[in-house]
Amino acid sequence: MDFLLKPFQYEFFTRAILVGVMSGLLCGVMGVYVTTRRMSYIAHGLSHAILGGAVLTYVLGLNFYVGSGIWGFGAALLIQYLTGRRVYSDAAIGIVTTACFALGVAVISTYRKFSQNFEAALFGNVLGVSPTDLWVVTIVTVMLLGLVFFFYRPLLFWCFDREVAQVQGVPVVAMDTLFALMLATLLVVTLQVLGVTLIISAVVIPASIARLLSNHFGFMMLISGGLGASISFTGIYLSYYFDVASGASVVLLSTLVFAGALVWTNYRRRAKRYDLPLHIDHS
Amino acid sequence: MESLLEIKQLTCGYQTQPVFSNANLTLYPGQLSGLVGSSGSGKTTLIKAMLGLVHPWQGEVWFRGKRLKPGAPPPGVGYVPQVETVDWNFPVTAEEVVMMGRYRAQNFLPWSSRRDRIIAGELLERVGIAHVAHQPIGDLSGGQQQRVFLARALVGNPDIVLLDEPTSGSDLHVQHELLHLLAELSQQGLSVLLSTHDLNSVATHLPWVICFNHGIVCQGQPIDVFTPETLKQTFGADMLVMRQQDRIIISSDATTLLHELKNSLPPALQQNSKSL
Numbered sequence: 322m323d324f325l326l327k328p329f330q331y332e333f334f335t336r337a338i339l340v341g342v343m344s345g346l347l348c349g350v351m352g353v354y355v356t357t358r359r360m361s362y363i364a365h366g367l368s369h370a371i372l373g374g375a376v377l378t379y380v381l382g383l384n385f386y387v388g389s390g391i392w393g394f395g396a397a398l399l400i401q402y403l404t405g406r407r408v409y410s411d412a413a414i415g416i417v418t419t420a421c422f423a424l425g426v427a428v429i430s431t432y433r434k435f436s437q438n439f440e441a442a443l444f445g446n447v448l449g450v451s452p453t454d455l456w457v458v459t460i461v462t463v464m465l466l467g468l469v470f471f472f473y474r475p476l477l478f479w480c481f482d483r484e485v486a487q488v489q490g491v492p493v494v495a496m497d498t499l500f501a502l503m504l505a506t507l508l509v510v511t512l513q514v515l516g517v518t519l520i521i522s523a524v525v526i527p528a529s530i531a532r533l534l535s536n537h538f539g540f541m542m543l544i545s546g547g548l549g550a551s552i553s554f555t556g557i558y559l560s561y562y563f564d565v566a567s568g569a570s571v572v573l574l575s576t577l578v579f580a581g582a583l584v585w586t587n588y589r590r591r592a593k594r595y596d597l598p599l600h601i602d603h604s
Numbered sequence: 605m606e607s608l609l610e611i612k613q614l615t616c617g618y619q620t621q622p623v624f625s626n627a628n629l630t631l632y633p634g635q636l637s638g639l640v641g642s643s644g645s646g647k648t649t650l651i652k653a654m655l656g657l658v659h660p661w662q663g664e665v666w667f668r669g670k671r672l673k674p675g676a677p678p679p680g681v682g683y684v685p686q687v688e689t690v691d692w693n694f695p696v697t698a699e700e701v702v703m704m705g706r707y708r709a710q711n712f713l714p715w716s717s718r719r720d721r722i723i724a725g726e727l728l729e730r731v732g733i734a735h736v737a738h739q740p741i742g743d744l745s746g747g748q749q750q751r752v753f754l755a756r757a758l759v760g761n762p763d764i765v766l767l768d769e770p771t772s773g774s775d776l777h778v779q780h781e782l783l784h785l786l787a788e789l790s791q792q793g794l795s796v797l798l799s800t801h802d803l804n805s806v807a808t809h810l811p812w813v814i815c816f817n818h819g820i821v822c823q824g825q826p827i828d829v830f831t832p833e834t835l836k837q838t839f840g841a842d843m844l845v846m847r848q849q850d851r852i853i854i855s856s857d858a859t860t861l862l863h864e865l866k867n868s869l870p871p872a873l874q875q876n877s878k879s880l
Contacts, residue, residue, distance in 0.1 A: 357694060407619075473714035478704045481694050487675075488655050488683040489707045489760065536740040538695045539714065 328561040336455050337447040337567065341553040343462040344511040345523060345571075349549025350469055351507050352528030353542045354500065358480050362411060363400060365521040366418030368508045370396040372442055372517045373425035380428055386457055386509055393505030396421050401497055445516030445568035447557060454513065461510045465503055469542070472499065477538055514553070515568040523549060526575040530582045552578060607666075608633050608764055608795050609654060614663035616646075616653045622661065623649040624818045631764065631797060636790035637823075638806040639799040641816035642839045647799040648686070650816065651766045654797075655683055668763070679708055682757030682765035686772070687749055692742045698752045699724055699737040705759035727755040731785065747778035754782070758789070765789075767798040771805060783809035803830065803843075807852040826852055 328334045355364050374392025378385055396417050403413035441449065450458075469476070478486040479496040487493045508520060515523055531545035556571030563570065607630045615625040624646035631637065641647050652658040654665055659674040667678050677683075682705070702724040703716050710720060728734040731751040736744055741752060750770055757765050767786075771779040783805060790796050800806055806813055807826040815821040815829060815838040822834050830852050835843040846853040 357691075359691075470714060471712050474704075474707060474710060474712070477696075477700075478707060481696060481701070481704070482685070482690055484657060484689070485683055485685055485756070486704070486707075487657060488677045488681065489705060490677070490679065491707060532695060536695050536742075537697065538700070541695055 328558065333448055333450075334561065336450050336452065338554060338557055340450045340455055340458050341447055341514055341557045341567070341571070342550045343458050344514045345527070345549035345551075345553030346546045347462055347465055347507055347549075348511055348520075348523035349527040349531075349545035349547070350466065350542050351503065352524040352526075352549070353531065353538065353545050354476065354480055355504070355524050356528040356532065357538070357541075360504075361521065361525050363397070363414050364504060364508070364524050366400075366414040367393055367397060367504060368512065368517050368520045370418040370421035371505070371508055371512060373421035373423070373428075375442055375512070376425040376428045380432060389509045389512075390506055392421070393509055394502050397501035397505050398498070401501065441516070442512065443516050443518055444566060445512070445514050445519060447514045447567045450513060458510050461506055465507060468499070468503060472496075473539075476500070515571060519568045519572050522572045522575060523553070526572075526579050527552065530575075530579050533582045533586045548575075548578065605632050606669075607631065608635075608668065610666040611650075611654065612664045612666070614650075614653060614665065615661045616649050616658050617661055618649075622818075624816070625662075627663070627820050629814065629820060629823070631795050633763065633795050634790055634793045635812060636787055636796045636810055637798075637812040637814055638810040639797060639814045639816055640801060640803060640806055640838065641799075642801060645817045645838075646819075647816055648768055651683075651768050651797070651799060654766060655681060679760070680763045682760060682762035684750075684753045684757050684765065684767040684770055686768045687746065687753070690749075692749070694742070695740065697738050697740055698728065698733065698744060698748070701741055701752050702727060702737075702755045702759050705756035708760060724755070724759055727759045728752075731755045731758075732781075747774050747782070750774060750778075750782065754785075758794075762794070764795040764797070767796070769800060770798055771800055771802055779805050780809070803835075803854045804852075807854060830854060 329338075355361055371389050371393040374389040374396075375385060377392065378388025381388070399417050400410070400413045403417065404410045408416070475486070475491045475496055476499075478489065478491050479493055479500075483493050486496075507524075511520060511523065514520075527545040527549040528541065530548055531541040534544055535541045552575045553571055556574040557567045559574070560567040560570035609631045611627055611629045614627045615622055617623045627650065639647050639650065649658055653660055656665065656672045656674055656677040665672040668680065670678070672678060699721070703710075703720055706716075706720050706723065710717070716724075725734060725737065728737050731754055733744075733748050733751045733755070736748055741749060744752065754765075754767070754770070757767075770782060774782070779802070786796050786798065787809060798810075807830060811825060812823065813826050813829045814823040815834055817838045817840070821837045822829055827847075830845055832843055832845055835845065835854065841856060844855050844858060
């Protein structure tokens with residue numbers, strides 16, 4: 322037992338586990354919107370754009386969360402604006418996010434004094450979270466889950482059929498803005514767990530597993546959130562014993578679970594097919 | 605009778621290209637109308653303008669005596685979009701889709717009230733698909749999906765329902781069932797406007813027709829409106845029109861016309877007309 326609880330004797334590890342679980346839960350829940358609205362690329366691009374904001378806020382001496390959050394939100398709105406102006410959505414994402422990312426790289430190459438922080442931003446450094454980070458992640462988790470709860474119906478309708486949602490009275494432009502804000506906030510606060518390069522996996526993989534297991538949007542959110550939290554916990558925990566980067570451990574574990582779910586659902590589908598009667602009763 | 609929805613001198617377009625111009629149309633409570641025209645004639649844009657989804661370049665849309673603000677569809681209007689516009693792999697059940705139509709009447713809680721479920725269940729029963737209420741929408745047939753959308757448009761108890769190509773892609777039997785249902789609803793006071801390019805279904809089932817080709821060509825009862833001249837103006841091609849007592853059969857070529865004529869016969873007579 323002592324062997325199993327050994328990692329928890331370090332305060333930094335306990336903090337990492339807590340932040341990891343909350344981030345996994347949030348990414349899992351939000352990932353259902355991202356995947357069902359086919360927005361994976363925008364989420365991936367935004368995480369890169371946020372790096373530019375993170376570097377700028379560091380150089381200007383601003384608060385990381387506020388600066389990067391505003392930057393990410395601005396990038397999301399700019400993508401929306403360009404998409405409505407005869408620019409293809411994937412092209413708009415490519416233009417805005419790579420420009421923001423390049424700005425970050427340019428500032429880093431000029432200052433040349435925060436290579437370690439840059440690496441943490443790229444690949445995550447969950448073991449380096451401070452008590453303040455823990456508070457921020459906790460507050461944001463409560464806030465975002467609250468928004469998902471209170472806006473469940475309009476967001477679901479907006480996600481499924483934006484045009485008819487508008488006819489039925491859903492304020493779709495407000496929903497666009499709200500979701501951009503939620504996504505930017507999610508990516509900013511969870512960046513330190515997996516980093517810019519890996520964060521998309523926490524958003525997309527649990528939601529994709531949930532889609533394999535459920536045909537119901539609400540259940541998908543529960544499954545995806547639960548999986549995100551438990552995979553983050555297990556991944557970070559195992560990284561202690563296997564001595565691998567915690568971000569990579571979480572991503573590899575979630576990929577493994579996805580592969581398992583894929584095999585299992587395929588097996589179930591085939592088994593069901595064999596259970597069907599071979600003749601059709603026309604009576 | 606007081607009008608329900610009225611468009612006055614309406615012109616709409618995208619970017620620099622007008623789609624239709626100077627359209628005037630009045631719809632009344634309980635009116636069942638068909639909007640016919642070829643693909644790309646602007647039917648969908650007209651419907652979206654009536655809903656307030658498209659900003660008009662010129663002109664006005666009035667609903668229940670109030671001028672419509674673009675971008676703010678009013679309560680009391682139901683809309684059934686083309687089925688191709690929807691992601692059928694989306695993880696929702698038929699009942700959940702219908703429940704979306706209750707948005708204006710619902711509270712902020714994520715789960716549905718008992719009352720909402722009862723109302724949605726009654727609507728599904730009325731359109732004949734209560735047995736698939738808990739199935740994912742992707743598992744339903746084309747006709748059932750169309751009915752789910754109709755139920756969603758009706759569940760908010762609207763005064764008018766606008767349907768964009770509701771019969772496209774469905775077989776004859778499904779088309780007839782849907783048109784009978786719409787006729788029944790209009791008799792109960794609901795105003796219905798549906799767009800289609802299936803002229804024979806319109807001629808058989810709808811009492812009022814609006815021919816549309818980048819503007820309103822003409823409108824009236826099918827027997828008056830469907831003439832070779834107006835159909836050429838509407839579709840830009842020569843059409844054959846066969847009048848048979850109070851029935852009209854329309855086609856672009858003689859072989860299809862004979863085929864349509866044969867299909868319109870009672871089953872017993874169809875057996876004897878194999879040589880047609």
